[in-house]
Amino acid sequence: xxxxxxxxxxxxxxxxxxxxxxxxxxxxxxxxxxxxxxxxxxxxxxxxxxxxxxxxxxxxxxxxxxxxxxxxxxxxxxxxxxxxxxxxxxxxxxxxxxxxxxxxxxxxxxxxxxxxxxxxxxxxxxxxxxxxxxxxxxxxxxxxxxxxxxxxxxxxxxxxxxxxxxxxxxxxxxxxxxxxxxxxxxxxxxxxxxxxxxxxxxxxxxxxxxxxxxxxxxxxxxxxxxxxxxxxxxxxxxxxxxxxxxxxxxxxxxxxxxxxxxxxxxxxxxxxxxxxxxxxxxxxxxxxxxxxxxxxxxxxxxxxxxxxxxxxxxxxxxxxxxxxxxxxxxxxxxxxxxxxxxxxxxxxxxxxxxxxxxxxxxxxxxxxxxxxxxxxxxxxxxxxxxxxxxxxxxxxxxxxxxxxxxxxxxxxxxxxxxxxxxxxxxxxxxxxxxxxxxxxxxxxxx
Numbered sequence: 001x002x003x004x005x006x007x008x009x010x011x012x013x014x015x016x017x018x019x020x021x022x023x024x025x026x027x028x029x030x031x032x033x034x035x036x037x038x039x040x041x042x043x044x045x046x047x048x049x050x051x052x053x054x055x056x057x058x059x060x061x062x063x064x065x066x067x068x069x070x071x072x073x074x075x076x077x078x079x080x081x082x083x084x085x086x087x088x089x090x091x092x093x094x095x096x097x098x099x100x101x102x103x104x105x106x107x108x109x110x111x112x113x114x115x116x117x118x119x120x121x122x123x124x125x126x127x128x129x130x131x132x133x134x135x136x137x138x139x140x141x142x143x144x145x146x147x148x149x150x151x152x153x154x155x156x157x158x159x160x161x162x163x164x165x166x167x168x169x170x171x172x173x174x175x176x177x178x179x180x181x182x183x184x185x186x187x188x189x190x191x192x193x194x195x196x197x198x199x200x201x202x203x204x205x206x207x208x209x210x211x212x213x214x215x216x217x218x219x220x221x222x223x224x225x226x227x228x229x230x231x232x233x234x235x236x237x238x239x240x241x242x243x244x245x246x247x248x249x250x251x252x253x254x255x256x257x258x259x260x261x262x263x264x265x266x267x268x269x270x271x272x273x274x275x276x277x278x279x280x281x282x283x284x285x286x287x288x289x290x291x292x293x294x295x296x297x298x299x300x301x302x303x304x305x306x307x308x309x310x311x312x313x314x315x316x317x318x319x320x321x322x323x324x325x326x327x328x329x330x331x332x333x334x335x336x337x338x339x340x341x342x343x344x345x346x347x348x349x350x351x352x353x354x355x356x357x358x359x360x361x362x363x364x365x366x367x368x369x370x371x372x373x374x375x376x377x378x379x380x381x382x383x384x385x386x387x388x389x390x391x392x393x394x395x396x397x398x399x400x401x402x403x404x405x406x407x408x409x410x411x412x413x414x415x416x417x418x419x420x421x422x423x424x425x426x427x428x429x430x431x432x433x434x435x436x437x438x439x440x441x442x443x444x445x446x
Contacts, residue, residue, distance in 0.1 A: 007118070010107055012080075012099030013050040013070070014092045018058045025093045026050075027100035030437070033093045041070065049123065051075050051103040053095075066125055076106055076128055076311050077318060077372075086176055087429050088400050101433065105308035105440045112444055113295060113312065124325070128311075132319030134326070136292055141324045141337040148198050148228075148281065149336045155228050155260040155343035159371030160350055162357070163242040164378065173380040174368055175399035177391065179356060180304045180417055181313035184373045186296045188317050188348045191264060194226040194283035194340045201227075201280040209276045216275050220267055223282055226344060229266045230259050230279040237272040243357050243367060262343040268351050283340075292316055302416045306439040307432060314373055321345050349373065359394045388425045392418065400427045 013036065015024035021041050027033040028048065038044065041064070051071045059065040059072060073080045083102070084095045106128065114135050116122045124131040144152070164172075207219045236244075261269070269275060296313070303309040321342045330336050353370040360367050360377055365387075369376040375396075379387060384401040388408065391398040397420055405426045411418025423431045 007047075008123075009045075009048040010100065010104035011048055011050045012096045012103055013044075013052045014096045014099070015053060016092070018052070018054045019062065021062065021064075025096035027096040029100055029104045031097075031100070033096040033100075041067075044069070051080060051099050053081060068123065068125065071103075072126065074127070076103065077314055078311075086399065087432070088427055089429070098433075101437070102308055102311065105436065106311045109308055109312055109440050109443055110315070112446075113299075127322075129315040129319035130322050130325060132315050133322040133324060136316075136320065140326050140328065141339045142196075143330055143335050144198070144338050144340075146334055146336055149338040151198075151228050151260050151281065152338050152340060152343055154258070155262050155265075156346055157258065157343075157350065158346055159369060160243070160354070161245050161369055162367050163245065164366050164368050171380055172368075172378050174376045175379040175387075175401075176374050177356075177360070177377055177399060178310075178374045178397045179353070180395065180397065181310040181373055182296060182299060182301075182304050183395075184349075184352060185313040185317045186293060187352050188345055189289050189292055189296075189320065191344060191348050192226050193287045193289065193344055194285075195287035196284040198228060198281035198283055198340075201282055203279075206277050206280060213270055213274060216270050216277070217267070219277075220263070220270065225282045225284075225286055226263045227266075227280055227282040228260055228262055228343070229277050229281075231261060231266060231269075232276045232278065233269055234274040234276065240272055240358070243354060243361060262347050264344060264351055265347040268347075268354075289320070292320070303439060303443075305416050305420050305435045307436045308440050309436075309443075317345060317349075318372065356394060356396055360390065360396075363390050365390070384425070388421070391421055391425075397421055398424050401425045402427055 009028055011026060011028040013024055013026050015021060017023075022038060024036045025033045026036045044050075046069065049069055049071065051073070053073050054062070054064065054070065055073055056065075059067075059070070064070045076083070080099050081095065084090070084098055087098070089095055089098050107123070110116075110128065110131070111118075111122055114132070116135065122131055122135075124134070201223075207216050211219070266275060266277075296316075299309075321339065323337070323339050327337070349372060350370065353373070353375055357367045357370050357375055360375065365382070366378040367375055368378055379399070384403045385407060387398055387401060388403060390396075395417060397417075401424070403425045405422070405428070408422055408425065411422055419435075420432070422428075
């Protein structure tokens with residue numbers, strides 16, 4: 001954690017060449033962008049922190065790695081250029097202004113809602129979500145044997161790549177659909193989490209390999225505690241085949257094999273597949289998050305209209321999947337630190353998104369990917385008004401669709417989500433940013 005005084009300024013730097021820190025566009029807070037022409041970053045004021053368009057390798061090679069004043073493009077989790085493109089912002093000057101506003105608003109509201117004193121350190125080095133983990137977190141991570149730590153890693157899947165045909169013909173144009181982030185964060189965190197050691201279930205106590213779905217579900221219900229399970233799925237219901245990929249994961253990562261899964265996922269899969277449980281480890285106790293859930297409950301639904309608040313919500317729950325920054329040596333060579341919440345929260349994220357993916361798929365759309373509160377969908381040759389209609393019915397925020405506002409009926413004032421859906425469908429970036437500022441300003445005055 002950095003020793004921040006709480007009075008820093010926040011801005012955005014979009015270098016013409018991220019490898020050369022000489023020319024580019026700079027914007028501060030809510031102000032306009034201006035050209036930068038310097039011979040080294042020391043010429044920039046030392047009381048300002050910038051989000052930039054620099055990726056990790058560039059910061060390493062340029063000597064700016066770990067420099068508190070220059071944050072990488074994915075500091076807010078979603079890469080700045082991706083977030084800007086999602087809002088039809090592609091000009092470097094406009095990206096700088098957009099980035100400065102979103103960065104300064106997100107940090108300000110994070111300090112406010114996490115009750116970080118103005119004089120207290122807050123801004124983490126590499127990612128905003130790490131600060132959330134350390135503030136809301138629960139001290140150091142748990143100590144486990146290397147075997148359990150490896151199982152936790154293998155049981156963790158961050159995303160699902162869906163099977164699809166369009167890539168063969170190149171007939172693909174992918175749009176990003178997002179679920180309401182406050183609602184999603186609450187549902188992802190509102191689950192039983194493991195606490196303490198994991199105890200192995202004796203083989204004789206496991207369900208028979210020939211047990212049917214009802215028997216497996218009953219067995220899972222009897223244990224009641226969060227657990228990790230080595231499973232094989234059989235007789236999978238065909239209509240779900242393309243939406244679930246057990247091999248999703250980075251090549252070489254433990255999760256690439258996907259033999260182990262956590263309680264939310266095994267319960268979810270047991271509803272439409274025959275599950276054989278080969279091994280199981282059950283947590284000695286159960287933990288239920290309180291402070292993040294209380295925070296999410298007390299925030300008004302109107303916060304779903306705010307882009308900066310959606311960043312806050314996303315960093316809130318993904319932050320609790322992070323490893324703690326408070327590192328120390330494990331007590332013995334065969335023990336390591338691990339975050340036991342990780343596979344459970346990540347599984348719940350994908351389960352909630354699967355529910356939306358199924359609706360979109362049954363509406364005739366090709367879902368290509370889902371993770372972290374968003375779904376990627378092939379919208380090539382799709383009618384924008386039909387896409388908008390699907391989104392309003394299943395509570396999803398569409399990508400920019402370019403619809404004329406006159407073609408859309410005005411949402412009810414009692415339906416905040418309807419307004420954000422309409423603004424995205426009509427590419428109304430001005431309303432998106434204006435309401436974002438109004439909501440953040442109001443929260444900061446509370």
